[in-house]
Each structure stands twice: as C-alpha cells, then as structure tokens.
Amino acid sequence: MSGGKYGPKKCPERACAPVELWPDGDRAIWMAAITPTSILEEAGGELNHLAPISQTKTAKGWGRFITYLRIHDADCLQLPPNERVTLRRVRAYVRHLQGLGNSSATILCRLQELSDALKILAPDDSFAFINRIASQIRANHRPAREKHNRVMADEVASLAYKRMEEAEASDSAIDAAVQYRDGLILLLLVNLPLRRKNFAELTIGESLVHRQGQWFISLTPAQTKTHAHFEAALHPGLVSWLETYLAQHRPVLLARDGRWKNDPGERLWISKHGSALTQMALYDRVTRLTGEALGVSISPHRFRDMAASTIASHAPEYIHAAAPLLGHTTLRTTEKYYRQARAQEGQKRYVSTVEKLREKANG
Structure with missing residues (x-):
C-alpha cells in the first residue's frame, strides 16, 4: 500500500x-x-x-x-x-x-x-x-524508558576478555576471528564509549593512528557532534589485544569473500563477509551479546551512560572526568588542547576504575 x-x-x-x-x-x-x-x-x-x-x-x-x-x-x-x-x-x-x-x-x-x-x-x-x-x-519530564544501569562497566569488560580468551581455543579461524572481534568491540566500547557512528567508522591510519609507540583515537571537528577535536591515547593494557586483532584476526576476516563483500579499505571492524561492519550490524552484535550474556541488552549508546554511572558509583571524585571522556562540551572546555588533555585524563581514570573493579570481583 x-x-x-x-x-x-x-x-x-x-x-x-x-x-x-x-x-x-x-x-x-x-x-x-x-x-x-x-x-x-x-x-x-x-x-x-x-x-x-x-x-x-x-x-x-x-x-x-x-x-x-x-x-x-x-x-x-x-x-x-x-x-x-x-x-x-x-x-x-x-x-x-x-x-x-x-x-x-x-x-x-x-x-x-x-x-x-x-x-x-x-x-x-x-x-x-x-x-x-x-x-x-x-x-515535568519523565524518561519513557528508565535507564536501569544494573550492569556496570567492569562486568562488560569481563565478558569482553572472556570472549577474546576463548576465541584463542577455537578450531575454526573464522569463528575465532568473529568472536575475538566481538570481544574487542565490547572492550573498546567500555574503555572509550564513542558515539556509534564514530566507533563503527574507525579507520586505521585516520581515526585510529599509531605514532611514537602509542595508539590514538583521533576525531576531527567534522566527525564529532560537538564540532570539537577529540583525541585519546589507548590505554596500555588494551594495546596487546588490539594488535593481536590487527595481526591475526582482522586478516582472516579481510580474506573472506562472502555474499555482501565490499572493499572495506582500512576500516577497523570487518564483518564475516569481508566488508566493513555497518553501524546497524555493530548495534545488533553489541545488544545481542550483552543481552545473552548479562541479561540486559546494552546498546552502543548505553555504554556512554554506563561509563558515567560507573564513575559516579565507584569513583565519584572523578565524575568531572565523564564530560571530556564522552566528548561533551562544558563552559571550561572551549580550548582545543585543554579538551584533549582532559579527555585523555578522563579515559585513564575511567579505565583504572574498571580494572580495579574487575580485580576486586576476581579476587
């Protein structure tokens, strides 16, 4: 009709x-x-x-x-x-x-x-x-859906590590690559909860860059909602996981020649068809994985709420770090390099909080 x-x-x-x-x-x-x-x-x-x-x-x-x-x-x-x-x-x-x-x-x-x-x-x-x-x-506003942040960032981080570790034991290279990729997606979303479009379109050599021995996620003003330059160094504890994906699992995915094959260029996230993972596909994977494992489907955007909620609950003295970590503007963050420094400081403190929570839970 x-x-x-x-x-x-x-x-x-x-x-x-x-x-x-x-x-x-x-x-x-x-x-x-x-x-x-x-x-x-x-x-x-x-x-x-x-x-x-x-x-x-x-x-x-x-x-x-x-x-x-x-x-x-x-x-x-x-x-x-x-x-x-x-x-x-x-x-x-x-x-x-x-x-x-x-x-x-x-x-x-x-x-x-x-x-x-x-x-x-x-x-x-x-x-x-x-x-x-x-x-x-x-x-008089009341949210249409309450944001019950029942799942904290350390729980999702544990799920991410588990998936990557178990991927290494898989007999199938493609299954291992998909499982490892999914785990790394969850881990990077936990530690640097970018907006879905920016996260899905991470590109090696452009928005994901390696220089002076460090990996950086760098977004231009045209790529951010606030039209401000954003840059954060990847936490050292995440580097080996990323580099294993780049050296071992991403090439397996790139070699695939599935039905929906399109040249992904240097995009970071590759589908099992050998194409760049779309925003919608990434959304579906993340919500399904978290829903099945944790009982709560967490969308990529909800990782942003989860980050702020985790800091507020377990490290309230660092709550001021949430705004630059999430790419929000404030009255004090109008200068480009100040925003960059605050974003990196916020990310480091947040990652440290997540790791301490995991150590406490596992100890």
Missing part, C-alpha cells in the same frame, strides 16, 4: 513534510541557506556550520510542524514563518504531539528543531516563548 508523498504506510499525522512540500517562502530560504554563495565555500551557506545529519534533523523537525499546520491550521501557511509561529500555535502543537502519545523527550526534541529552524527562517525575530514552553515540559 502506498502512502503517497509521505511514503508507504506512514501516518499523515506523524509525517515530516519534505522540503519540496514546504511553503514556497520557507523552501526558498532553506535552499539558500544550504547553497554555497561562492566557489570558495564548502558544502553550504548559512547552514555550513551544521553537520549534514543536523541539517536533516532540523529540516525534519520543521517538516513535522508543517504537517501539523497543514492538517489543523492550513490558512496560516500563507503567512511568513515569523508570523506563523506564535505562542498559541506552538502550545497547540505540543498538545497535538502529546495527544499522539509522544514522550516528553520527543516533544523537547521537536521544540528544539523548531527553534533551530527559525534561526534560519526568521533570524531577526525572537521566539523565547519556545524555550519557556520547553522548560515547563522539562520540569
């Missing part, structure tokens, strides 16, 4: 109108904002400072508001954005989202997207009332 312009089987009430279905004025302003004004510019005009994924997210959020207006208040689409977005309409939009069962977290995201879009569509006007509405919602 076709859903027409909004895509198959999509409820029109929940659809995000694509840019081509926006009012002419909105579309013209948006397209101008993403179009270079000279050959010297990169891939965008006013929106060039936003990563493509952020541009898409903002456009979808505005498109969601357009859909609501088209169904419930179509006449106002003839107005320019600064006259169209009023306190009354935004409140009605929020009630509409609540009526469809959206969580407060989703509604807060929609309001943020609305505010971000207006910075482009009506930059000379103030829409402070959107922030006031968001503050009211935030004050």
Whole structure:
C-alpha cells in the first residue's frame, strides 16, 4: 500500500513534510541557506556550520510542524514563518504531539528543531516563548524508558576478555576471528564509549593512528557532534589485544569473500563477509551479546551512560572526568588542547576504575 508523498504506510499525522512540500517562502530560504554563495565555500551557506545529519534533523523537525499546520491550521501557511509561529500555535502543537502519545523527550526534541529552524527562517525575530514552553515540559519530564544501569562497566569488560580468551581455543579461524572481534568491540566500547557512528567508522591510519609507540583515537571537528577535536591515547593494557586483532584476526576476516563483500579499505571492524561492519550490524552484535550474556541488552549508546554511572558509583571524585571522556562540551572546555588533555585524563581514570573493579570481583 502506498502512502503517497509521505511514503508507504506512514501516518499523515506523524509525517515530516519534505522540503519540496514546504511553503514556497520557507523552501526558498532553506535552499539558500544550504547553497554555497561562492566557489570558495564548502558544502553550504548559512547552514555550513551544521553537520549534514543536523541539517536533516532540523529540516525534519520543521517538516513535522508543517504537517501539523497543514492538517489543523492550513490558512496560516500563507503567512511568513515569523508570523506563523506564535505562542498559541506552538502550545497547540505540543498538545497535538502529546495527544499522539509522544514522550516528553520527543516533544523537547521537536521544540528544539523548531527553534533551530527559525534561526534560519526568521533570524531577526525572537521566539523565547519556545524555550519557556520547553522548560515547563522539562520540569515535568519523565524518561519513557528508565535507564536501569544494573550492569556496570567492569562486568562488560569481563565478558569482553572472556570472549577474546576463548576465541584463542577455537578450531575454526573464522569463528575465532568473529568472536575475538566481538570481544574487542565490547572492550573498546567500555574503555572509550564513542558515539556509534564514530566507533563503527574507525579507520586505521585516520581515526585510529599509531605514532611514537602509542595508539590514538583521533576525531576531527567534522566527525564529532560537538564540532570539537577529540583525541585519546589507548590505554596500555588494551594495546596487546588490539594488535593481536590487527595481526591475526582482522586478516582472516579481510580474506573472506562472502555474499555482501565490499572493499572495506582500512576500516577497523570487518564483518564475516569481508566488508566493513555497518553501524546497524555493530548495534545488533553489541545488544545481542550483552543481552545473552548479562541479561540486559546494552546498546552502543548505553555504554556512554554506563561509563558515567560507573564513575559516579565507584569513583565519584572523578565524575568531572565523564564530560571530556564522552566528548561533551562544558563552559571550561572551549580550548582545543585543554579538551584533549582532559579527555585523555578522563579515559585513564575511567579505565583504572574498571580494572580495579574487575580485580576486586576476581579476587
């Protein structure tokens, strides 16, 4: 069954109108904002400072508001954005989202997207009332799913080591390679919980580099959500595990010629088909492995919560290290090299905490 312009089987009430279905004025302003004004510019005009994924997210959020207006208040689409977005309409939009069962977290995201879009569509006007509405919602916010951090980082680290150690006893080279790779994925996620996209796309010689006898994970501003350079040295205790994978198990995976074979280049994580492991495949492997072994499926993103939770529970004096470890910005971390130093300090303290917990559990 076709859903027409909004895509198959999509409820029109929940659809995000694509840019081509926006009012002419909105579309013209948006397209101008993403179009270079000279050959010297990169891939965008006013929106060039936003990563493509952020541009898409903002456009979808505005498109969601357009859909609501088209169904419930179509006449106002003839107005320019600064006259169209009023306190009354935004409140009605929020009630509409609540009526469809959206969580407060989703509604807060929609309001943020609305505010971000207006910075482009009506930059000379103030829409402070959107922030006031968001503050009211935030004050009463309850997570749609509670984050029961029942599993701590040391438990996942133990699972990772176990998988890698047991891989060495396997009679099958490919089974050993897959099992070792999965263990190393868990171990690196525990010790350096990057965002899924960055982690899945780690590339030897680019984002995973070896220099002066050390391994570093290095991300450019274009690769990070905060648009800040990020670099952390791999903890010495992890190096031998990584180098065993690179020398012994990754070549086995690279030699595979499976049905979905594509040239992975220098990507770190290789699938059993010989291709680069996709973000979705990595997500599935991590959640399945943790779910089966620990009784709780932990997504790659949850490793970030787990890191902060482990520090808060077992080394609260180092909780300040969580922000740079996770790549979050703070008022004090605006200078590039300060962020780098704090990230490395935070990672070292976190890894030490995890190892002490494992030693205590095993002792």
